[in-house]
Amino acid sequence: xxxxxxxxxxxxxxxxxxxxxxxxxxxxxxxxxxxxxxxxxxxxxxxxxxxxxxxxxxxxxxxxxxxxxxxxxxxxxxxxxxxxxxxxxxxxxxxxxxxxxxxxxxxxxxxxxxxxxxxxxxxxxxxxxxxxxxxxxxxxxxxxxxxxxxxxxxxxxxxxxxxxxxxxxxxxxxxxxxxxxxxxxxxxxxxxxxxxxxxxxxxxxxxxxxxxxxxxxxxxxxxxxxxxxxxxxxxxxxxxxxxxxxxxxxxxxxxxxxxxxx
Amino acid sequence: xxxxxxxxxxxxxxxxxxxxxxxxxxxxxxxxxxxxxxxxxxxxxxxxxxxxxxxxxxxxxxxxxx
Numbered sequence: 001x002x003x004x005x006x007x008x009x010x011x012x013x014x015x016x017x018x019x020x021x022x023x024x025x026x027x028x029x030x031x032x033x034x035x036x037x038x039x040x041x042x043x044x045x046x047x048x049x050x051x052x053x054x055x056x057x058x059x060x061x062x063x064x065x066x067x068x069x070x071x072x073x074x075x076x077x078x079x080x081x082x083x084x085x086x087x088x089x090x091x092x093x094x095x096x097x098x099x100x101x102x103x104x105x106x107x108x109x110x111x112x113x114x115x116x117x118x119x120x121x122x123x124x125x126x127x128x129x130x131x132x133x134x135x136x137x138x139x140x141x142x143x144x145x146x147x148x149x150x151x152x153x154x155x156x157x158x159x160x161x162x163x164x165x166x167x168x169x170x171x172x173x174x175x176x177x178x179x180x181x182x183x184x185x186x187x188x189x190x191x192x193x194x195x196x197x198x199x200x201x202x203x204x205x206x207x208x209x210x211x212x213x214x215x216x217x218x219x220x221x222x223x224x225x226x227x228x229x230x231x232x233x234x235x236x237x238x239x240x241x242x243x244x245x246x247x248x249x250x251x252x253x254x255x256x257x258x259x260x261x262x
Numbered sequence: 263x264x265x266x267x268x269x270x271x272x273x274x275x276x277x278x279x280x281x282x283x284x285x286x287x288x289x290x291x292x293x294x295x296x297x298x299x300x301x302x303x304x305x306x307x308x309x310x311x312x313x314x315x316x317x318x319x320x321x322x323x324x325x326x327x328x
Binding site for chain 1 (some may be wrong): 269271274275276280281287301316318319322327
């Protein structure tokens with residue numbers, strides 16, 4: 001015990017001051033995240049607002065009229081995959097669609113996707129979006145490690161060495177971050193949103209949309225902590241990503257929808 | 263039980279053991295001497311905390327992912 005005390009006394013006071021400064025910075029970031037997680041997510045995906053009058057907005061307006069609910073804001077963001085997610089905050093509800101979803105999906109399939117997101121907004125999941133940003137913050141060392149490796153000359157982004165460094169840090173922070181996400185995510189939230197969408201647009205349309213999204217290009221290299229927000233899980237099936245999987249499999253979702261239809 | 267997330271937790275365990283190795287190396291350099299009892303004093307609490315943490319994670323992921 002005396003040895004530990006002597007070690008603690010031997011550490012220079014500057015180190016303690018540095019630790020306190022880091023803690024203050026982290027608390028400030030946490031506070032900013034809690035009040036503006038919606039803005040952070042919109043900026044992160046460089047989402048562009050869709051004004052009323054455009055085709056996608058009209059599709060959403062018709063759905064909200066049908067569902068007798070408030071029309072949320074609609075945003076588009078660039079992505080090679082067809083996917084979507086929603087942000088739910090007291091003062092702001094928003095649906096974000098990828099440009100690929102708007103370009104590749106048929107109008108009725110697009111309707112089913114928007115209805116699914118409306119389902120998430122209706123069965124409000126406000127802590128979910130906040131948790132994604134908070135866990136994104138906990139996951140930040142992974143990105144820092146990757147950049148440190150790149151700047152130290154370990155190679156290019158896709159080379160093995162920087163990816164190994166990234167995976168190592170991910171193995172350290174991943175389980176805690178994933179546990180935070182798993183604990184704040186209900187296993188039934190996708191089923192509830194699917195049921196809502198099926199009631200508005202019909203079971204067959206949603207089943208076809210899910211099948212399309214499963215067979216098409218589903219994988220996109222997003223921050224694993226954001227994967228829970230998406231309509232279908234965009235993560236690749238690698239070992240560490242498996243911790244962040246909060247979506248039931250597409251087969252289970254389809255089976256559940258077909259049971260409702262009977 | 264799914265093999266994937268258990269493997270992920272095993273990787274995490276290995277990653278934390280590397281951190282322990284680095285701590286032991288740094289302490290040895292600091293004292294310029296390898297003292298087995300000091301190393302045990304560092305390693306045992308570290309491993310107990312690590313295993314408790316991983317058991318909690320195992321329970322969470324078993325409930326949520328299986």
